[in-house]
Amino acid sequence: MITDAKSVLNMSITVTVSAQNPLASPGYKISIKTKKLLQNREIISGARVNAWVDSMRASSPTHTKSTSSVTDDQVTWNVSAKLSGWCLWYLQQSKDSENFIVYDNIQLHHPSALEMFEQIIDASKGKQIVMFLDYDGTLSPIVEDPDRAFMSKKMRKTVRKLAKCFPTAIVSGRCRDKVYKFVKLAELYYAGSHGLDIKGPEKRSKSKSDGESVLFQPASEFLPMIDEVYKQLVDTTKSTPGAKVENNKFCLSVHFRCVDEKKWSELAQQVRSVLKEYPKLRLTQGRKVLEIRPTIKWDKGKALEFLLESLGFANCTDVFPVYIGDDRTDEDAFKILRDRGQGFGILVSKFPKETSASYSLQEPDEVMDFLRRLVEWKQLSLQAQSRM
Numbered sequence: 001m002i003t004d005a006k007s008v009l010n011m012s013i014t015v016t017v018s019a020q021n022p023l024a025s026p027g028y029k030i031s032i033k034t035k036k037l038l039q040n041r042e043i044i045s046g047a048r049v050n051a052w053v054d055s056m057r058a059s060s061p062t063h064t065k066s067t068s069s070v071t072d073d074q075v076t077w078n079v080s081a082k083l084s085g086w087c088l089w090y091l092q093q094s095k096d097s098e099n100f101i102v103y104d105n106i107q108l109h110h111p112s113a114l115e116m117f118e119q120i121i122d123a124s125k126g127k128q129i130v131m132f133l134d135y136d137g138t139l140s141p142i143v144e145d146p147d148r149a150f151m152s153k154k155m156r157k158t159v160r161k162l163a164k165c166f167p168t169a170i171v172s173g174r175c176r177d178k179v180y181k182f183v184k185l186a187e188l189y190y191a192g193s194h195g196l197d198i199k200g201p202e203k204r205s206k207s208k209s210d211g212e213s214v215l216f217q218p219a220s221e222f223l224p225m226i227d228e229v230y231k232q233l234v235d236t237t238k239s240t241p242g243a244k245v246e247n248n249k250f251c252l253s254v255h256f257r258c259v260d261e262k263k264w265s266e267l268a269q270q271v272r273s274v275l276k277e278y279p280k281l282r283l284t285q286g287r288k289v290l291e292i293r294p295t296i297k298w299d300k301g302k303a304l305e306f307l308l309e310s311l312g313f314a315n316c317t318d319v320f321p322v323y324i325g326d327d328r329t330d331e332d333a334f335k336i337l338r339d340r341g342q343g344f345g346i347l348v349s350k351f352p353k354e355t356s357a358s359y360s361l362q363e364p365d366e367v368m369d370f371l372r373r374l375v376e377w378k379q380l381s382l383q384a385q386s387r388m
């Protein structure tokens with residue numbers, strides 16, 4: 001039983017454990033119903049702006065805040081973190097216990113994609129693997145200065161080899177040009193601004209379509225508005241030390257990472273004061289960042305579908321897309337794969353999180369190991385084929 005000692009949630013959760021060890025069972029999910037948590041949020045949440053701030057704190061796992069403005073995201077993270085640790089302890093202590101109650105919302109355990117490598121390869125047999133990679137926190141480690149989020153040479157080498165084996169796309173919240181400057185690989189597809197700016201590799205053949213490539217920008221009409229809001233945000237937030245506004249062309253990022261936590265609410269209010277004049281823009285959140293985007297129904301998931309179609313896999317059953325990402329915005333892509341029942345998502349995280357991904361990797365170094373194994377496997381299977 002997990003109790004709510006400070007009466008923040010006005011609830012408790014009981015977990016009973018079964019004889020079957022779920023941690024040894026691939027794909028087994030442990031989760032808790034969030035309905036009650038959501039109801040509680042309605043009762044306890046303060047202003048919307050506090051919800052963003054709290055939710056951002058929730059994505060920083062070192063925090064275990066328990067104030068009355070706690071949000072469901074934060075609650076679910078905290079509860080899931082406690083549960084995860086608690087279940088591990090419980091399973092170790094009591095292998096012959098009874099019933100695991102399996103609810104169907106927050107997944108607490110995602111098998112490691114490295115440990116499950118053979119099973120993943122088996123599932124992809126006879127299908128074309130297509131790789132989708134998020135940038136920040138997936139290919140490069142999270143750092144304080146967004147302009148210095150460099151990718152290691154080893155990672156670049158690995159991604160280059162990967163793209164020789166499988167069609168590969170980078171899907172990022174960053175401006176496409178900026179992410180290209182970090183990755184520097186012309187042979188990839190790039191979807192910048194959370195998929196609002198998609199471009200394929202230049203074609204090098206001497207055919208009619210020489211030099212042409214896919215280009216898709218569904219939010220072009222928003223460019224003047226985004227520029228206007230960028231200037232206003234820079235001006236409005238300059239009084240907050242450490243705040244940084246990043247222009248990602250079709251969307252904007254307001255960074256909280258270098259701002260004193262005590263000033264987070266103030267900064268969020270400043271963002272809100274600008275945005276309230278722009279109902280055609282919406283606000284989402286990432287890792288210590290608020291992101292401003294056009295309200296159009298387009299996200300990383302739609303970008304993934306668009307890219308699959310551009311690659312000729314629109315209605316194919318023999319395609320196996322793999323999407324690796326660490327951020328809340330990557331969930332749209334994980335969900336698409338889950339709904340299509342094709343391929344799978346891999347969440348990059350050291351901590352349990354609510355996700356639609358099927359597997360996990362802890363950090364960019366593990367992502368690199370996984371990509372290397374994929375390359376090795378592909379090279380070995382090509383060698384085996386050529387011997388036949």
Ligand SMILES: O=P(O)(O)OC[C@H]1O[C@H](O[C@H]2O[C@H](CO)[C@@H](O)[C@H](O)[C@H]2O)[C@H](O)[C@@H](O)[C@@H]1O
Pocket residue numbers: 134135136137141142143144145146149171172173174246248253255257286287288289291327329
């Ligand atoms: O979709 P992504 O490629 O993951 O981009 C999401 C945002 O990533 C960047 O911000 C994050 O990484 C920074 C560098 O490590 C870090 O300082 C920041 O706190 C993170 O939120 C990027 O700067 C944003 O524009 C992207 O939207």
